[in-house]
Every structure is written in structure tokens, then in C-alpha cells.
Amino acid sequence: MRRRVLLLVAAITTLLLLAFLVPLAVLVRTVAEDRAVATATAEAQSLVPLVATTDRESLRLAVEQVSGVAVFLPDGTVLGSADRTPLVELGSRGVSASAEVPGGREIVTAVRDRSGAGGAVRAFVPDAELTRGVARSWLILAALGVALLAVGLLLGDRLARAFVRGATDLAGVSERLARGELQARADPAAPGELGSVARALNGLAARISELLHEERESVADVAHRVRTPLTALRLEAESLGDPAEAARIGAAVDEVARAVTGAIAQARQRGGDTGNADAAAVVAERVAFWAVLAEDTDRPVTVDLAPGPLPVAIGRTDLAALVDALLGNVFAHTPDGTAFAVRLRATGAGAELEVADAGPGPPDAKVLGRGVSGAGSTGLGLDIARRSAERSGGGLRLESAGGLRVVVELGRG
Structure with a gap:
């Protein structure tokens, strides 16, 4: 856009300069010619009275004082070169005239001597005199044109910068909003229509913030309601006769309560702060939690975790929810006794988490869609994992290799 504005300014300025400077250059040349011709004519006419009033010797001396002038007397005598x-x-016949001749301009004035016989005074103006000072004047006009063009381009560049800066700012704010920085705002003082677009974008960002706030509060309210049945379940667990069983169920209830608390806190976040977490520590913690249930359901577990710390660009709560979603799918969609493996390794871009099972695999290639499930569940597990991975700068993919293998790439923290 900036280049186009500059090209437009250059084209318009050039046309205006040509329309102004070309006639002016022609006028300068015409004025120089007229000045030289007028000077030569005046010198020639100064000799006209002398032809009829002075003797020949005085006339000869007068002619020698004037450059480029010759007097042709009626008797054929020529005074001058x-x-x-x-x-x-033609001048000897009484007709004064001027004409272009090779090398310059010839000016002839008819004269009469004392006897009334016709003669002529000839003045010659060479081309050098006709164009004296023209080249210098043209150079000055050319320099003036270049200076005016430079000033026009400078002003056009300033104008283009203002437009480009406004458009660039709008693009930057749009990208920040796309990354979840809902506090980003455009400058409404941008010139022209860009200001209108900036105000509309700011209104859209404010409306999005309001809608997200309402959604987070609704999710938080729903999560808060879960605490009541969890409290009742904890009381039921404490009333069990077997202390070990009561402790195990109580620990599971406490874990669910912590997850609910984390969901409430996460739902009330303003967004945009992904945070960092040690993937090695979080994955090890969640695998240890699910290993108890795996033992109860006779599921062999293979764990291969890279040594930490392994920082990734995702918050600890989000990463724990991601791991829980993947492992929860294994228990929900494979029969008891199905083996699974959890592997975590460092990569150049961050970390790669793999959860593979020996089950029947995904029933539908669309299981990554939100709300899509092949086993009657809510269908949110893999979608939660995918969105969390993408927020960290990574992604999620499914592979079938004698079961289901979920590979999650996490960006470096």
C-alpha cells in the first residue's frame, strides 16, 4: 500500500511539474531570443539617423563601435563585415524584415541617405546570443523540479506511513485477539475509515470479553454445584467399615474435588496466560494416580518418561487435565485387562507425550471433534487435549497401530 501511494504521488507530481516547467522552459528560451533580437534591433536603429545626417567617415566609425551590424549604402558601399x-x-527597396538564417537571426532595417536613395542596416544575432543564459535557466528549473518531486515524495511517504501504520496496527491487534489477548485494543484515532474499523474492532473485542466472562462464570457455577455431591460421597466413604477402602475412596474423592477446584479457577481466568509447567513432573504425578486404578483393573502399564525438568508452554492445571483426559479415555473405551503405555520425550520444539493402548482403536475418525464420542461419553476428552496442545504451540494426532496411539506435541516453555 505504501509503495502504491508513493507511485501515485510520483506520477501526479511529475505530471504537474511537466505541465508547469515545460511551458516555463519554452518561455525562458523565447524571452532570451526576444531580448537578444531587441538589443540587436536597437543597435541597428541607432545607426539609421546617422545614414542621412553624417558623413561617410563618421558613419564608418559609428559602425565599427557596434558589433554584428553592417550598413549597406545606396551606392553599393558596405560599412562593416x-x-x-x-x-x-529587400531592405534597400524600403522593406524592413527579419528572418532565421544559418547560424542565427538576420535583422534588416531600411534607411534613406541625404538624397533619398534606399539603403539597409543589417544586424546579425548568432545562435549563442539567442540562447545566452537558457541552459543555466533550464538547469535551475530542472533542479527545482527534482526538489519539488522530492518534497512531494516525502509528503506522500508521510501520508502512506500514516495509512500503513494504521492498517498494520489493526492487523497486529487482530493477531493478538486471535491469540487470546482480549485486552488488546486498536487506536480509534487512526485516519479516515481506519479509525472506524478500529472502533468496530474494539467493540467486537469488548463483546467477546463479555461473552467469555459469562461463559467462564457459567462453567464455574456448574463446577461449583458438583462440590455438594462430592461432599456427600466423602461422608459415605468415611462411613465404610474397611479403613483401607475408605481411605482409597476418600483419596479419589479428594482428587476429584481438587479437579473441580482447578476447573473453577481455570474458568475464572481472564485468558491469555498459558503459563509453564514441568511436563516430566506433571505426567509422572498423573500416571502414578491412574496406576492405582490400572492395578485394580488388571491393566499392564508401561511408563517411559524423560528426566526433568522438561518445561512446556502450558499451565500445570491444563497439562494435568490433558493427561487425565488421555488416560481416562483408555479406561473408558478399552476393556479391563487392556495394556497401555505412557511415553514422554524431549524434542527440539518442546516435548512429545504418547499414550498408546492395545484396545480396538477409535471407532470413528471424527473422534477429535468436540462432543463426538464412540462410546456414549461426553466426547470432550480428546477435544480438551487437542485445544490444550494447540494453545501451547503444538498439536495432537491419532495413530492406529494394533490399538489407539495418541501423540501430543507440546511447545517449549
Whole structure:
């Protein structure tokens, strides 16, 4: 856009300069010619009275004082250095005239001597005199044109910068909003229509913030309601006769309560702060939690975790929810006794988490869609994992290799 504005300014300025400077250059040349011709004519006419009033010797001395002028007397005598030309013959007949001749301009003035016989005074103006000072004037006009073009381009560049800066700011704010920075706002003082677009974008960002706030509060309210049945379940667990069983169920209830608390806190976050977490520590913690249930359901577990710390660009709560979603799918969609493996390794871009099972695999290739499930569940597990991975700068993919293998790439923290 900036280049186009500059090209437009250059084209318009050039046309205006040509329309102004070309006639002015022609005028300068015309004025120089007229000045030289007028000077030569005045010198020639200064000799006209002398032809009829002075003697020949005085006239000769006067002619020698004037450069480029010759006097042709009626008797054929020539005073000065010049050839008799057709224009001189015309002047001898009483006709004054001027004409372009090779090398310059010839000016002939008809005269009469004392006896009334016709003669002529010839003045010759060479081309050098006709164009004296023209080249210098043209150079000055060219320099003036270049200076004016430079000033026009400078002003056009300033104008283009203002437009480009406004458009660039709008693009930057849009990208920040797309990344979840809902506090980003455009400058409404941008010139022209860009200001209108900036105000509309700011209104849209404010509305999005309001809607997200309402959604988070609704999710938080729903999560808060879960605490009541969890409290009742904890009381039921404490009333069990077997202390070990009561402790195990109580620990599971406490874990669910912590997850609910984390969901409430996460739902009330303003967004945009992904945070960092040690993937090695979080994955090890969640695998240890699910290992108890795996033992109860006779599921062999293979764990291969890279040594930490392994920082990734995702918050600890989000990463724990991601791991829980993947492992929860294994228990929900494979029969008891199905083996699974959890592997975590460092990569150049961050970390790669793999959860593979020996089950029947995904029933539908669309299981990554939100709300899509092949086993009657809510269908949110893999979608939660995918969105969390994408927020960290990574992604999620499914592979079938004698079961289901879920590979999650996490960006470096």
C-alpha cells in the first residue's frame, strides 16, 4: 500500500511539474531570443539617423563601435563585415524584415541617405546570443523540479506511513485477539475509515470479553454445584467399615474435588496466560494416580518418561487435565485387562507425550471433534487435549497401530 501511494504521488507530481516547467522552459528560451533580437534591433536603429545626417567617415566609425551590424549604402558601399543577402536587397527597396538564417537571426532595417536613395542596416544575432543564459535557466528549473518531486515524495511517504501504520496496527491487534489477548485494543484515532474499523474492532473485542466472562462464570457455577455431591460421597466413604477402602475412596474423592477446584479457577481466568509447567513432573504425578486404578483393573502399564525438568508452554492445571483426559479415555473405551503405555520425550520444539493402548482403536475418525464420542461419553476428552496442545504451540494426532496411539506435541516453555 505504501509503495502504491508513493507511485501515485510520483506520477501526479511529475505530471504537474511537466505541465508547469515545460511551458516555463519554452518561455525562458523565447524571452532570451526576444531580448537578444531587441538589443540587436536597437543597435541597428541607432545607426539609421546617422545614414542621412553624417558623413561617410563618421558613419564608418559609428559602425565599427557596434558589433554584428553592417550598413549597406545606396551606392553599393558596405560599412562593416557582412555579405549582401536577399533580405538586404529587400531592405534597400524600403522593406524592413527579419528572418532565421544559418547560424542565427538576420535583422534588416531600411534607411534613406541625404538624397533619398534606399539603403539597409543589417544586424546579425548568432545562435549563442539567442540562447545566452537558457541552459543555466533550464538547469535551475530542472533542479527545482527534482526538489519539488522530492518534497512531494516525502509528503506522500508521510501520508502512506500514516495509512500503513494504521492498517498494520489493526492487523497486529487482530493477531493478538486471535491469540487470546482480549485486552488488546486498536487506536480509534487512526485516519479516515481506519479509525472506524478500529472502533468496530474494539467493540467486537469488548463483546467477546463479555461473552467469555459469562461463559467462564457459567462453567464455574456448574463446577461449583458438583462440590455438594462430592461432599456427600466423602461422608459415605468415611462411613465404610474397611479403613483401607475408605481411605482409597476418600483419596479419589479428594482428587476429584481438587479437579473441580482447578476447573473453577481455570474458568475464572481472564485468558491469555498459558503459563509453564514441568511436563516430566506433571505426567509422572498423573500416571502414578491412574496406576492405582490400572492395578485394580488388571491393566499392564508401561511408563517411559524423560528426566526433568522438561518445561512446556502450558499451565500445570491444563497439562494435568490433558493427561487425565488421555488416560481416562483408555479406561473408558478399552476393556479391563487392556495394556497401555505412557511415553514422554524431549524434542527440539518442546516435548512429545504418547499414550498408546492395545484396545480396538477409535471407532470413528471424527473422534477429535468436540462432543463426538464412540462410546456414549461426553466426547470432550480428546477435544480438551487437542485445544490444550494447540494453545501451547503444538498439536495432537491419532495413530492406529494394533490399538489407539495418541501423540501430543507440546511447545517449549
